[in-house]
Amino acid sequence: MADDTIKTVVLKNGKKRYRFVIDIGPDPKTGRRRQKTYTFDKRTEAKNERDRIRNQRAQGTFVAPSKVTVNEIIDSYLAVATLEARRNTKTNYQHSFRCVRERLGDMPAQGVTVAHIVALVKYMQSSGRKRGGKPGTGLSGRSVNLTLGRLRAAFELGVQEGRLARNVAALVKNVSYQQPERKTWTKGEVHTFLKAIDKTRLEVAWRLSLYGLRRGEVLGLRREDVRLKARKLKVVQTRVMCDSEVIIEPPKSRNGERELPIDDELAAALERLYKLQSAEAEKAGAAYQDGLAELEWYEGGQYLVTDELGIPVHPEWYSDEFGRVLKRAGLRRITLHDSRHTTLSLMEKAGVPISVISKWAGHFDSAFTQNTYVHANPEDLAAGGEALAMLHKIS
Incomplete structure (x- = not known):
């Protein structure tokens, strides 16, 4: 067999080279037999390489030379x-x-x-x-x-x-870095925000963001997803950004599709929104929702978070508007996603079991919710200090 013989090759200048040809396995695309020629300056080098290839082939660990990029x-x-x-x-x-x-x-x-x-x-x-x-x-x-x-x-x-x-x-090991600390609001700051957005046009949207919903979940909600009389809303789709394009996708995880209760404040805000949208539709006439026909993802239904013509708002505009609302209200700056962290943290401090919070958030794992979304702020540390002082107090 060709791969059993190391041949001596004499060059024009008289120098010797040692060469062998060996099977390197079938071509992964065509299945055809492949052979490769190896040439070395010394016979021992050629023999060692031939034996190494033979051993690796026998063990199933041989990798044929390849130009795959x-x-x-x-x-x-x-x-x-x-x-x-x-x-x-x-x-x-x-x-x-x-x-x-x-x-x-x-x-x-x-x-x-x-x-x-x-x-x-x-x-x-x-x-x-x-x-x-x-x-x-x-x-x-x-x-x-x-x-x-x-x-x-x-x-x-x-x-x-x-x-x-x-x-x-x-x-190559991961680089070391410090995860930026999440900024969350206190209960008092949440109340200040809710007062600032009370009875405004986007009140429902802001309340939903402080319900712990993701941005895409808020913007993906339609009237058909809300059962106002039953006081239930269902998260079944999201409107998200993908390569500078707005698309519709299913919820982020297998637990993302969920049904949540509607509290009294949110129910009242929804009723006001429905009346407002009906009035806007009547005023705009044929122009209302005309732009929806140009949206590739639109499949019908009245979205909750829209402009005055019934067109769903852009996700990035929604995040930017959140920042503008905070500035007008004089509130400490947090990101829109931080509002989700705020909600889940306040639920935990209110004594809601972490398993319930995880289900509410649409997560698949309670430990992930606890480790990622539950935070303590200075107000919480002060409360912890007061509790500790009571424990240390000698009557």
């Missing part, structure tokens, strides 16, 4: 990892590999070293955030680690498929 490894991983994912999730996965594709995408994946990945990390930390198509500021530690985690997963799949000999990405 990092981009191809990523594409294979994304096809598996996002097989049943929502469109927005698929887009997020794609975005997480942006810097990898830019810096390493065209390289043969088998040629990527730890040094390449370390250089990639440094680039992401310094210039990874694009500004008008040009390198900008560094990405956050969380974003860098997210990219590293998915690159490890992509390379690991390459190993399992026999396209890579080892996962060099697994040798």
